[in-house]
Amino acid sequence: MSLSICGQNGELPETQIAIVVSRYNESITGKLSVAAEQTLLDAGFTPESITVAHVPGAWELPLITAHFLRQPKFGAVIALGAVIRGETTHDEHINRAVSLALMNLGLETGKPVAFGLLTCNTVEQAIHRSGGNVGNKGVESADAILEVLRLQPKLPA
Template identity: 40%
Template sequence: MATAGVDLSAFNKEELPDTSGMRFGIVVAEWNEKITEALYQGAFDTFIATGTPERQITRINVPGTFELVYGAKQLCEKDIFDAVIVIGNVIQGETRHFDFVCEGVTQGVVDLNVRYDTPVIFCVLTDNNIEQSRARSGGKHGNKGVECAVAAVKMAALRRVVH
């Protein structure tokens, strides 16, 4: 597994760009709520730790992971966010539904990144079981939400440089 031995929550805020004046959007899937809430909290706390005021962080909820793309599109169209994170969790089941949702949301996020000038960060856990999801949302591997907030800060800074 790719995250074995990796702490997803490890970062040095001194090495990150200044977030003064940056605005971040977070789109959170309600499905598998315990996991997505933990990922959201990791991302939110990271933005706060890097100096982003709470008023510059906007959260919207969508029913499930597949709907993340629509939610992110709405935020991107406003063109007021420096980066957007989509947070979801899909766990392998006995049917191909897992494959369709994972492929759809992945391609959707790629399409948003190509179409809009706002970076969209993929924070969707696609695990084989709930234990793997727990390990990556505040468990033994840290919190992928933290890692994605760090990526959002870096991409927001890049967006400002190239604008």
């Protein structure tokens, strides 16, 4: 017999959550951050249990994410940023390095890390993903964290 485990409902652990948000492309990332924080508040987290840290750009997301993940009181981190393609391949290098670093941090610490880094070809695409006609990836990132936090205690030892 198979066992099906779901984290879409259930109790949330008492923990703190950090939101690490890039200031680069702040007109985009600010909307992601506000939406992620509101999603956590709507789920029952208190303002005191949410820490928002601003970093210069996407490149700095993993370092500060690691800082929070290594503190016992933080149970998860939502990493938010927006890298928009330019005239060179710079965006590809940033996106690859940051995404791999964030994934490795989650695996290393056993704590969930939400990947809320927009990797868009145009500013218009980023606008659509930060509250436009494609939704808000800040909400999606916070929802993913909430689901994993609910799921983890249900997993078999």
